[in-house]
Each structure stands twice: as structure tokens, then as C-alpha cells.
Amino acid sequence: MTDSDGDDASLATRVERWLSREMPIIQMHGGTSAVREADPETGEVIVELGGGCSGCSVADVTTGNIEAALLEWPEIEAVTVRVPDPREELGGPDQAESVMGIDRTEGGRGDWGSSNPGSDHL
Secondary structure: OOOOOOOOOOHHHHHHHHHHHHOHHHHHOOEEEEEEEEEOOOOEEEEEEEEOOOOOOOHHHHHHHHHHHHOOOOOOOEEEEEOOOHHHHOOOOOOOEOOOOOEHHHOOOOOOOOOOOOOOOO
């Protein structure tokens, strides 16, 4: 099913609507989706998945389903679905601290990485 019949909205908007309607599993599992490019002249569409999709074991299945369905639209010639590597989102495997600034090497507890939080710790 396409979202193209009788709709004057842009290709990007129609793909966004389709993702919300036909792929609710993305949001249900904590993921996000965004149309990064939708060129009606070339028929190229680029979708990026993030959030819970990053590092998900079934992300390949989801990307394949999105690609297959969108390629059935007469105005779409090529579909790319990107899922960022979760290590890239956190600065890579060499980053010492987490996004919250807590030292991961000490288990992420206590006062900024200390394994002994002290007597005033709740």
C-alpha cells in the first residue's frame, strides 16, 4: 500500500506518515525514525533509525521491511535505511565516561566514578 494516491504532501511527509502508521513497532520498542532525504526527482529516499533501533538484534529485519515496502511506491527508485552503530552514539569504545558524565570503569555508581560513595550518600 502506498501513501501516494491523491495526496499533495511532499514525498518526505508521505514517507513519515507511512512510517508512523505502518511501522509502529519502531516507536513501541523505543526506536525513532526520520526521513533524512526524499528526492521526488531521483526517487531516492534515505531513512535513519535511532534510539532503541541502534544495537537491536532485529534492526536488519526492520530495515529490510521498510526498504521492500517503500520500493513498491511508483515514485521511489532507491531506499537506504541507516541504523547508527550504538558505539558511535556514545563516542566509541574508547570513551571513558558515559553520556551522563559518570565513569563507566567504576561501575557508574557513587560520586563521579568513586566505588565508595561515602557516609553522606543516600
